[in-house]
Amino acid sequence: MTMTNPPTAMTDALRQCIRGAGLKVTEPRLAVLHALDAMPHASADTVFGEVKNQLPGTSLQAVYGVLAALTAAGLLRKIEPAGSSARYERRTGDNHHHLVCTGCDVIKDVDCAVGEAPCLTAADAAGFEVREAEVTYWGLCAQCRHAA
């Protein structure tokens, strides 16, 4: 695992991204971020499949560890749609939501329907202090709609 690739422009941006979050820059971390650039909303297992191509010898457990660390650092967002395993995406901090296809499980991003810091107002917050509102739209994607 002493495989230090030449720092290309792309990996260099990723390096800064990781370092900037106060984390050590490692090949598995670069590989995970790189994989999620290509495949947003991928599961840990899917990321692992991609990562081990680029960096054979990486363990699934390492991928779980990397995903957890990067999520905790705010570099990734974790979503857990009902019925699926957890998915990860690089787009963070912008209060966007998700469309999930009930036919094929594909996930698409949607900007917030209501405005900038929008969905934070529950009609009756019942004494709760609401920190975040998460919206999931369930439906059929264009492709599955045509297939039906």
Place this chain on the structure above:
Amino acid sequence: MTMTNPPTAMTDALRQCIRGAGLKVTEPRLAVLHALDAMPHASADTVFGEVKNQLPGTSLQAVYGVLAALTAAGLLRKIEPAGSSARYERRTGDNHHHLVCTGCDVIKDVDCAVGEAPCLTAADAAGFEVREAEVTYWGLCAQCRHAA
């Protein structure tokens, strides 16, 4: 399991409810509905704990089966908040949402913030046909807020 309790007024309402959905009325089903009256948002395991008091000999597997059947029949709604096991509730068909406490995992119902059939309009539906919008508000309940 040939324990047929006298049909009280309460169980009688439940019987009609089940029968009306075209399902056979069984003791485990009555017990599950009864348990969920007392504890909305309970997990399969929690329901099982309650049911086996009332109806010893009931298997956990039976509870899973009952929950799945009643959910499929529209008599129960299943919710799966990130980080928890699945929860079930009797309140169905009314497009309500949930407040989840990140401190103690308690769940409260909220009516929809936006109106009657409210959150069905994603700003950019990206070719999707949206069937349902699910909103989860994350925050701290009154109690956890005071404890902090």
Place this chain on the structure above:
DNA sequence: AAGTTGTTTTGGGTAAATCAAAACAACTTT
């Protein structure tokens, strides 16, 4: 170049839920 700290590997382990076959009970039909 050596040391410190944080990361990854390895291997074991768990919780939640699913699957399938056989035993059984609810409703229907006669």
Place this chain on the structure above:
DNA sequence: AAAGTTGTTTTGATTTACCCAAAACAACTT
């Protein structure tokens, strides 16, 4: 009221996604 049909429940095995902990190791610091 009894027998038959269909749907439910039990039992037991299995799967999937994920966590835990110790030891090996690599990244950054001085």
